[in-house]
Amino acid sequence: MKNIELARLFDQIGDILEFRGELIFKINAYRKASRAIHELTVDVADLWQQNRLAEIPGVGKGLQEKIAEYLSSGTIIEMEALLQGVPKDLFELLSIQNFGPKTAALAYKELGVETIADLQRVIGDGSLAQLPGMGAKKVENIRKGVELRASASDRISIGLAIPVVEEILEYLHKTVGDKIGRITPAGSVRRGRETVHDIDILVETSQGAAVIDAFVHMPGVTQISGAGDTKGSVMLQDRVQVDVRAVDKDSFGAAQQYFTGSKEHNVHLREIAKKMGLKINEYGVFSGEERRGGETEEQVYQLLGLQWIPAELREDRGEIEAAAKDQLPQLLDLKDIKSDLHIHSNSSDGQYSLADMAEEVRKMGYSHMAFCDHSRSARYANGLEETRLLRQIDDIRTLQKKYDDFTILAGCEVDILPDGSLDYPDSLLAELDFVVASIHSAFKTDPTARTLAAMQNKYVDVIGHPTGRLISRREGFEIDINAVVEMARKTGTALEINSFWDRLDLCDLHARLAVEQEVKISINTDAHHPTHLPMMRYGVSTARRGWVRKSDVINTFSLEALKKWQKRNQTVSKRVK
C-alpha cells in the first residue's frame, strides 16, 4: 500500500509550500488530503484503478492528478522543483518547537541554515539573534526546542498517560479540592487516542491562580514552562507535558468542547456555526455580542442543531453529519462488558495460577471468562503440549466447581503456523470451549492467507491481535485487512481488539471497517497478570473510536448467547467451502 507514502509526500509538499510563503489555504488543502489518505482503509492504488479517487474527501482534480502521477511513475515532478531552494533538512527543522516556517525561511536566506547542526551553530554564535524580528528570548526558546526534540519522544501511549492523569486528578482533589468544581481530562486523552502528545486537564474554579499554583508545584514536575491565572504548563518526569486550564463555571462546557478537539472536529463545527450566524470559542457560543450558552457541552452542540457527540468520535470522520441527522450510533460502554475471553495463566507465560487469576477476573464483575494459554509451538511462551492442555481442561472443570455465579471457559490461543494450519488438530480444539487463533511467528510469511485459512476452521471463534502491531516497537505485518474482514463476515468469526495498550489491535479505523461489514468484535485484555485486567478500558475506548455498538461485541453477550453465536454450535454452518 502506497497510502502512507503518499500521505507523507502531501504533508511534505505542505511544509515546502509553507516555507515558501504560499497561501495557507493551499497548504491546508494538501494537509487535509494527506490526513484523508492516511486514514483510508482501502488501497489508494485500488481507488485510482477504479477511477474513484474523487471519493476521498478533500481530493479534487489537481490532487487526483498528483496521486495518479505518483502511483504510475513513483514520483511527483513538481516536488523535485519545489525542493530546489529549500534547506536540505527542511522537514526536521520544521519539527522544532518555536521554529516555524517564517523563521526557518529567514534563517535559511540570511544565514544559510540547512540542517539542525547549522541551526545550533547560529544559535551559539549569536548570529540568529541579530536577524530582524529576532532577539535573545526567541533564540532561547528555539534552543530549548532543539533540546526537546533530542530528548522527548513525540507521543506516549494512552496506557502510560492515563495513570499520570489519575495521579494529577488525585493530587488536585487532595490539595485544592475545596476550590474546584468539575474537573476532566480533555484533548486526545479524553478522545481515547492510542497515543497522546500531551495531557490536558480542565478545572472548573473561580480561584484559578491558587489551583494553577498548586498544580505547578506538584511532585514530579521537572520544568515549569508557564504559570498564570488560567493556564499552567509543566513537564512531568522529563517525559510528558501537562497543561492544566482553569475555567469559570459559565464557560466550562465551551472550554471542555474546545480543548477536547480534535482540531479537525472543531474547525468543522465552527464552519457550521459561521453559516448559522454564530461564533464558537472556548468561552461560549455567541450570536453577535450576545452569549447564547456554554455552561455544558450539550448546550454547545444543541445550539448548532446537533446531538451531543461522544468525545471518542470527534475526529471529523462523519460524526458531525450523523449528529445533525440524529443518527449517531449507540456506542459500546465499559459497563456493557460481561467477559474477558483471552486470559493467560502460569501454565504458559502468565504469572498467576488458574485459580488465582480466575478469582481476579471474577472481581472485575464479569459473569464469565476464557483461559487462552499459548499452544505448543509457542516455545518462548511455554506453550502447552496436547497432554498438558488436556490436563488444564480438567483443572478448569475442577476449578469451576468453586463457582456458581461465574463461568470459566477452557480455551486456548492457538498459533496459526507458517503453512496456515493450526497448532492443534481439530479433535483437540473440539474439546475446548473457546478458541482464539493468532499469528506469533513468521510475520513475513503470507499472514493474510494464513489468517483467512484459520477463520475457515469452525472451532476458531476469534482472530487474536489481527495485525500484530506493537505501537511503540513495530508496524503490523502486511495484512490485507479488507480480505480478513470479508472472510470474518463469511465465516462468522470475530476479530479481536486486543486491549493491551501497546497493541490496541485492531485499531479504531479497522474496527470501524469490521462493524460496517457486520463482523463481530471481541475485546480482550490478553492479561498475563491481574494488573492487566483494567486495560479493558483501552480496548473499549478504541472500539468507541471505531463506532462500535454494544451489539457488535461478543463480550457483551450472556454465556448462553455466546454459545449460540459460536460457529461450532450453529445448525446451519457458515463455513466457506
Next chain:
DNA sequence: GCCGTTTTCGGCCCGACTGTTTTCAGTCG
C-alpha cells in the same frame, strides 16, 4: 487546492501567548 441550502468565484476557524515592536507577526493548539 477545494468547494457550493447565499457562491463555479471568493471564500476557506479562532484565540492566546510571546516577543518584538510601538500596532503586529509568528507560533501554537
